[in-house]
Amino acid sequence: MSEIVIRIPADVAGDFQTFWKDLRVAEALDQSNDLGEPVLSDNFDGGAVAAWVVLITPYIAPVITAIFGYLIAKRGELEIQKGDTTIRMKNLKPSQVKEFLAAIDEYL
Amino acid sequence: MSTYSGLNLSERHTVKSLFRRKVAEPVSLGDRNQVRSTVSYLREVFYLRQQDANVLPVSTLEWSSTSLSFGSKKLALVDVEQANAVSFLLAKSFLYERPIFAYNEFMIRASEFFYSTGQLGASLLIAKKANDKLREYTRSHNFFPHITRPIAPNNAAFEALSSGMVLAFVTGHEVGHLTSNDSETLEEISEWVKSTYERNETEPGKYNEAQHVRFLKPESVQKFDADGNFAGDIILGIKFRDRWDYLKSLQIGEAFSDVLGLVALTKVAIDSNIEADTAASTVLELLEFTEMLMSLKRLLPRLPIRGVATNVPYESTSLGFRRFMFVEVIEAMRKRLLPVPEIISAYWNTMSEVGLKDLSEKNQSGELYSVSNRTVHIARGALLVSSFGHMPEAPTEELIIEQYGPLAGNGFFLASCQKIPEIWFRINCHSDWTPKPENETVPVGYASAICDLANIVKKGTKTEAAEAVVKRQSSLDHSAILELIRHPRKQVFQRRLIGRWPNSVMRSL
Numbered sequence: 001m002s003e004i005v006i007r008i009p010a011d012v013a014g015d016f017q018t019f020w021k022d023l024r025v026a027e028a029l030d031q032s033n034d035l036g037e038p039v040l041s042d043n044f045d046g047g048a049v050a051a052w053v054v055l056i057t058p059y060i061a062p063v064i065t066a067i068f069g070y071l072i073a074k075r076g077e078l079e080i081q082k083g084d085t086t087i088r089m090k091n092l093k094p095s096q097v098k099e100f101l102a103a104i105d106e107y108l
Numbered sequence: 109m110s111t112y113s114g115l116n117l118s119e120r121h122t123v124k125s126l127f128r129r130k131v132a133e134p135v136s137l138g139d140r141n142q143v144r145s146t147v148s149y150l151r152e153v154f155y156l157r158q159q160d161a162n163v164l165p166v167s168t169l170e171w172s173s174t175s176l177s178f179g180s181k182k183l184a185l186v187d188v189e190q191a192n193a194v195s196f197l198l199a200k201s202f203l204y205e206r207p208i209f210a211y212n213e214f215m216i217r218a219s220e221f222f223y224s225t226g227q228l229g230a231s232l233l234i235a236k237k238a239n240d241k242l243r244e245y246t247r248s249h250n251f252f253p254h255i256t257r258p259i260a261p262n263n264a265a266f267e268a269l270s271s272g273m274v275l276a277f278v279t280g281h282e283v284g285h286l287t288s289n290d291s292e293t294l295e296e297i298s299e300w301v302k303s304t305y306e307r308n309e310t311e312p313g314k315y316n317e318a319q320h321v322r323f324l325k326p327e328s329v330q331k332f333d334a335d336g337n338f339a340g341d342i343i344l345g346i347k348f349r350d351r352w353d354y355l356k357s358l359q360i361g362e363a364f365s366d367v368l369g370l371v372a373l374t375k376v377a378i379d380s381n382i383e384a385d386t387a388a389s390t391v392l393e394l395l396e397f398t399e400m401l402m403s404l405k406r407l408l409p410r411l412p413i414r415g416v417a418t419n420v421p422y423e424s425t426s427l428g429f430r431r432f433m434f435v436e437v438i439e440a441m442r443k444r445l446l447p448v449p450e451i452i453s454a455y456w457n458t459m460s461e462v463g464l465k466d467l468s469e470k471n472q473s474g475e476l477y478s479v480s481n482r483t484v485h486i487a488r489g490a491l492l493v494s495s496f497g498h499m500p501e502a503p504t505e506e507l508i509i510e511q512y513g514p515l516a517g518n519g520f521f522l523a524s525c526q527k528i529p530e531i532w533f534r535i536n537c538h539s540d541w542t543p544k545p546e547n548e549t550v551p552v553g554y555a556s557a558i559c560d561l562a563n564i565v566k567k568g569t570k571t572e573a574a575e576a577v578v579k580r581q582s583s584l585d586h587s588a589i590l591e592l593i594r595h596p597r598k599q600v601f602q603r604r605l606i607g608r609w610p611n612s613v614m615r616s617l
Contacts, residue, residue, distance in 0.1 A: 011354040041126070
C-alpha cells in the first residue's frame with residue numbers, strides 16, 4: 001500500500017498542520033489534500049505523539065519531501081514500507097534521505 | 109483485529125498502518141486472560157463503559173505498549189513483550205544474577221528492534237556480539253561449555269514475577285491513558301494527582317536558597333563529529349521552557365495512569381498472596397527497568413554513525429517523578445485518601461512500618477529521585493566511552509561552578525555520567541561479579557550493552573556489508589531470523605553453549 005506514516009510530538013501537531021497547509025497552497029492543491037484530525041497516541045514512556053497516515057500520490061509527494069526538515073527539527077519521524085521492510089526516518093543523513101526518496105518515488 | 113475494538117473499517121486500517129511492527133509470537137492464552145481480567149476489574153472498580161477501555165493484547169519485536177485515540181474512540185495496544193522484557197530484567201535483579209545475563213537481554217532487545225525497523229545487518233551483528241561475550245564469559249570459568257549462572261534463590265521474588273503482576277501493571281497503565289475523567293472516581297484521582305504535583309513542584313536548591321523546579325529537567329544533546337568523536341553538549345534550556353506546561357501535563361498523565369496500573373497490580377498481588385513489601389520493591393524496579401528499555405528504544409536510531417556529524421538528544425526522564433508519586437500513592441492509599449476499593453487500601457496497610465519508613469525517607473530526601481536520572485547518565489557515559497575509548501576524567505566542582513555560574517545544575521547534570529566507574533561499560537570485567545550495593549547487575553548490563561551497541565552501529569560500512577551478506581541468503585525467513593537473534597538467550601536458558609549457529613550466515617558476517 002502506498003502510504004506514509006507521519007509522527008510528531010502532540011504539542012506541535014497544530015503548527016505542523018498549518019505548515020502542511022502552507023505547502024499545500026504553495027503547490028496549488030485543493031483543500032482535500034489537507035491533513036485531517038491526527039490519531040493521538042500515548043506511549044508507555046510518557047511521550048504523546050500525533051500521527052497521520054497519508055496516501056502517496058504524485059500531487060502529495062512534493063509536500064512530503066518538503067516536510068523532512070520540519071519533522072526532524074521537532075523530533076518527528078516518517079515511516080514507509082519498502083517491500084516487506086519498514087523504513088523509518090529520524091535523521092537527515094544524506095544516505096537515509098536518499099533511501100527514503102527512492103522509496104517514495106517507487107510508488108509514483 | 110477483532111470487532112470488539114469498536115473501530116470502523118477505515119480506522120482499523122489506520123491502526124494497522126500506524127502499528128506496523130514485526131510480530132514476536134502469538135499472544136498466549138494465559139497472557140490474554142490476564143489482560144482481559146485486569147481490564148474487566150478496572151472497568152468494574154472505576155465504573156468505566158465498555159467503549160472507554162478497549163484493550164488489545166499484542167506481542168511485537170518493539171516491546172512497547174501504546175494507546176491510540178481517534179477523536180472520542182480509544183484503543184490501547186498492550187505489548188506482552190514489554191511485560192516479558194521487564195520481567196526478565198526483574199528476575200536478573202531479584203536473583204542477583206551476573207551482569208552478563210542482563211547485558212544479554214538488552215543486546216537481544218536491541219537486535220530485535222533493529223530487525224523490526226528493517227536494519228537486519230546491525231541486528232545480526234549485535235546478536236553475534238552478544239554471543240561472543242557469552243562465550244568469553246563461559247571461557248573465563250572452568251566449566252566450558254557449561255554456563256556458570258549463580259543465583260541467590262528468592263522464593264518471594266520468584267512468586268511475584270510468575271504471578272503476572274508486571275503485565276497487570278502495564279495493562280492498567282494503558283487503560284489509564286484511555287480514561288482520565290470518564291467517571292467521578294477517576295476525576296477524583298486525577299485531581300489528587302494534580303494537587304500532589306503542585307504541592308511538591310519546587311524544592312530549595314543544593315547550592316543556593318532559590319526554589320528550583322523539582323520534576324522537570326531540560327533535555328540535553330550530545331554532539332559527535334563526522335569521525336564519531338565527542339564534540340560537546342547542548343542543554344536545551346529556552347526551547348525547553350516553551351514546552352514546560354505541556355511536559356508537566358504529560359507527567360501528570362503518566363502518574364495518573366500509574367495509579368490505575370498500581371490498582372491492577374495490587375489486585376494480582378492480593379490474589380497470589382504476595383507480600384506488600386515485595387510488591388513495593390517490584391514496582392520501584394519495574395519503573396526503572398521500563399524506563400531503561402524505553403530510553404534504549406529511543407536511543408537506538410540516534411546512535412552516531414561514522415561519516416556524518418550526529419546529535420544525540422536525551423529527553424528528560426519522568427522516572428523520578430513517577431517513583432516519587434508511587435510512594436505518595438501508597439501513603440495516600442494507606443490513609444484511604446484515594447477512592448480505590450477497600451481491599452487495595454487494606455493491602456497496602458499490611459506493608460511493614462520499616463519498609464514504608466525507608467521508602468518514605470528516601471523519597472523525601474530526594475535519593476529516590478536523583479538515582480532515577482542514572483538511565484540518562486549511563487547512556488551518555490556509554491557513548492563517551494565508545495567515542496574516547498575510555499572514560500574522560502570528570503571536571504571538579506569548582507570548575508563546573510566557574511563555567512556555569514551559581515546556578516550550575518546543568519553543569520553537574522552533564523558531569524554526572526563521568527563519575528560512573530569505567531568498568532561498568534566493560535562487560536568482560538564482571539565475570540566473577542558478586543552482589544554489592546554499588547555494583548547493581550542490571551545497570552552494569554545496561555551500561556555495557558549501550559557501549560557495545562554504539563561500537564557496532566558507528567561502523568556504518570560494516571553494518572551495510574553485513575546487510576548485503578544477509579540479503580544474499582534467501583534461506584532466512586522470519587522464524588530463522590528470530591532464532592538467530594535469540595540464540596544467546598537460548599544458550600543461557602539451557603546453561604550451555606551451543607557450538608554451531610542455527611544458520612551459517614553468522615559465520616560470514
